[in-house]
Amino acid sequence: MAEFLREKAAVAEREHLPGSFVQVVADFLAAGGKRLRPLLCITGWHAAVGERTPPPAVIRVAAALEMFHAVALIHDDVMDQSSLRRGEPTVHRALTGQRIASGDSHESAERFGVGGAILVGDLVLTWSDELVHTADLTPGELSGLLPLIDMMRAEVMYGQYLDLAATGSPTDDVEQALTIARYKTAKYSVERPLHIGAVLGGAGHDLLDALTDYALPLGEAFQLRDDLLGAFGDSAATGKPRMDDLRDGKHTALVALALRAASGPSADLLRDLLGRPDLTDAQAERVRAVLIATGARDDIEDMIARHRDRIGELLSARGAIHPGALPVLHHLADSATRRSA
């Protein structure tokens, strides 16, 4: 990925194109992240062929998934008006900051930041495609892969749209929150990366189905853990302000369960405070107290534990999954459901 970005920077310089465009992406990708999707892609390949060093083409496609994820995050941060990501300023904030530093008015700098971040996302989407197109796959492999990638992209966009539409006015509809989690996280972040790697390893339907059975509960548990971290996590560890989910009024399963269980003043408090852009620390603490008192937090922990158990059973039965891939799949299930960042 670093090499690909260096090439892009060289092209920009040669053609007198704005290099800041490339730099902001390089900075964003260098700031880290869990690299979950590339790891899952390579694990999918292992699940098909056993534990061998993956060929460069598989690594390049794995990098394309990380690049695509950067697009989703860059655009998501514009939509959520988030200021921090991975402990660093988000792309639109970084661009806004550059313009303020060079003497622009706040309004004009903000406009440039938002527009620039939309364009940076669109450009990185093309780069992600380019990584796949230049991965030295056979034309047959490439045409087998592209429909999967198209599906993955459409799924995440639908998930994000459902999420956006529900944000600001959370309800007690737990099913709706889980549908959002399925599209945004379970399918996009877990199932498709595994499938993409597995298909590159020549997987048949049995293996793809087994990976789906693994991916959907894992992805849901991953999102439920994310929701808990969004409300109760330590922002120094997660790299994003922990009040954002509450301030935005995110429609999570956690909040939906609390709204379902709460009555009288507790319910009023949730409806009144969730989604307030000016939520104070003290108000956030009161929301958290209701999330705990209604049992919603414990219920979510139980759901996560049940998913973890189910994944454990599935991996013991294993079926079509190559045994060489099992340790990583176990490890991922464990860390994704227990993580604190």
Place this chain on the structure above:
Amino acid sequence: MAEFLREKAAVAEREHLPGSFVQVVADFLAAGGKRLRPLLCITGWHAAVGERTPPPAVIRVAAALEMFHAVALIHDDVMDQSSLRRGEPTVHRALTGQRIASGDSHESAERFGVGGAILVGDLVLTWSDELVHTADLTPGELSGLLPLIDMMRAEVMYGQYLDLAATGSPTDDVEQALTIARYKTAKYSVERPLHIGAVLGGAGHDLLDALTDYALPLGEAFQLRDDLLGAFGDSAATGKPRMDDLRDGKHTALVALALRAASGPSADLLRDLLGRPDLTDAQAERVRAVLIATGARDDIEDMIARHRDRIGELLSARGAIHPGALPVLHHLADSATRRSA
């Protein structure tokens, strides 16, 4: 394209995904537009093989270009905060309007409109890919085509970024304005669509070079005409408010030439008024008077006429271009440079 969108609407309904997402795109595409890129794609194919009915694969790729262009426009309208496109509300305004109608506050509806339009654009980008991937091309044709599409996308994003960075503070740098026009319009809107069609028709380097020689002056002339329409056009014909370019302070060759030629109070007037979000009709008229008095409008008309002549000579010499494609290429050059909308 309509059939493809109907399929997408059916899938959305079956999967309980938000159908408004599909409808807003269908409305946008149905509102018209010049369909310039699909026409050029098919003309590129004709330039390679002569005037025959193009096969469905070529038509599908041509439709993908129109779909991609919709993405560029949807995102561009968010960045420019434009309210009208093709005489209809822009996507972010349409989504904002839906939410206001259902009782949302203006601020929250606006946020949904902007976020939704970013996502709609990202989804339509995937659909555009999908149209290419399912065009029934041979794997070999597909792998030949994809790098061209990647290049086209990167070029328009760079062009848009340069445009965005220069907007609000136009200078007398005519070269910079022409560079923006080359990336945004000449390469993206003319050269690449022609190349894409030609490559599908089996074109060699000679033909691609001849099409480049035709495309770059035509694209520049097209953009220069657009700049004139942006300042002097009739908004009933163009479908967008004609003060937008002046209010935004677009860095066009027209404005750059005027700034270069203006002195004293005229120069001050341009610097003071261009880019003012609250520009009044009377102020816009004063700007237009300076654009005329400095000779900038006439200079741009001369540049357009010179490009038209050059294209005429080139087409007379014709070289590698199949004679069957010449009438359309002549017609396009004529209408793109003389159009009033």
